[in-house]
């Protein structure tokens with residue numbers, strides 16, 4: 001190598017690495033949770049002007065020659081912050097981006113990766129792609145801009161164009177991502193990802209920890225079914241859609257919440273109680289979850305939704 005080409009390479013490495021200043025992700029470290037996998041555990045509050053929309057757990061897997069990103073966050077700026085964190089660890093290109101479901105806090109950050117890596121492939125559940133194209137993307141862009149009071153401005157939707165299949169394996173160098181799709185769990189668009197070589201599971205929002213998710217688009221019984229299936233996966237590390245990473249106990253813990261709310265709501269409904277009359281009784285049964293972020297806002301809705309679902313179950 002000549003001195004000239006060496007200098008050119010050094011210059012390129014220093015000056016053409018995208019580094020974005022002052023992103024919503026800066027204060028949150030990328031933590032290595034397995035041999036090849038890192039997670040940035042985001043804040044737990046819903047999108048607001050302070051967190052500038054950042055609230056999920058973006059993850060990335062470093063293979064022999066590239067980087068796979070899971071759920072790059074809620075806005076262009078969050079995606080850029082995730083890219084900064086990756087760049088602090090490796091110069092390998094991002095070649096694959098996998099989105100877990102339709103909720104905008106998980107995937108509107110795609111744009112940062114499309115901008116930086118025009119050849120990267122974006123993957124999601126076929127129903128997620130369909131819903132995003134049918135107005136879901138616009139809806140989430142508007143919600144994010146409203147909730148963050150404009151902090152997400154400039155974000156456009158990069159909707160995945162590679163539809164995942166249940167049981168599909170995406171092989172990238174030394175890493176295999178096994179895909180598990182659900183019909184109806186947290187939403188009708190959920191994908192879970194097993195990083196086979198790391199015995200690690202990304203659950204999306206079908207499992208959360210320390211943060212109550214919205215269930216407005218979800219099914220209690222469907223979620224429980226998917227969690228029961230996930231109990232059989234050969235994994236040791238579980239990365240939830242929100243909140244701290246842990247082991248398989250995360251699955252059973254959140255399942256206990258869903259099952260208690262659904263079973264009790266169905267029981268009290270049979271006894272003729274209205275949702276507002278059963279709220280305090282069920283709250284006592286799920287007291288262990290009372291300190292989860294978003295509990296006060298979501299719990300009452302969860303009961304109403306569980307009652308509705310129990311009502312529909314009678315007609316099946």
Ligand SMILES: [Zn+2]
Nearest residue numbers: 103186205213
């Ligand atoms: Zn969600």
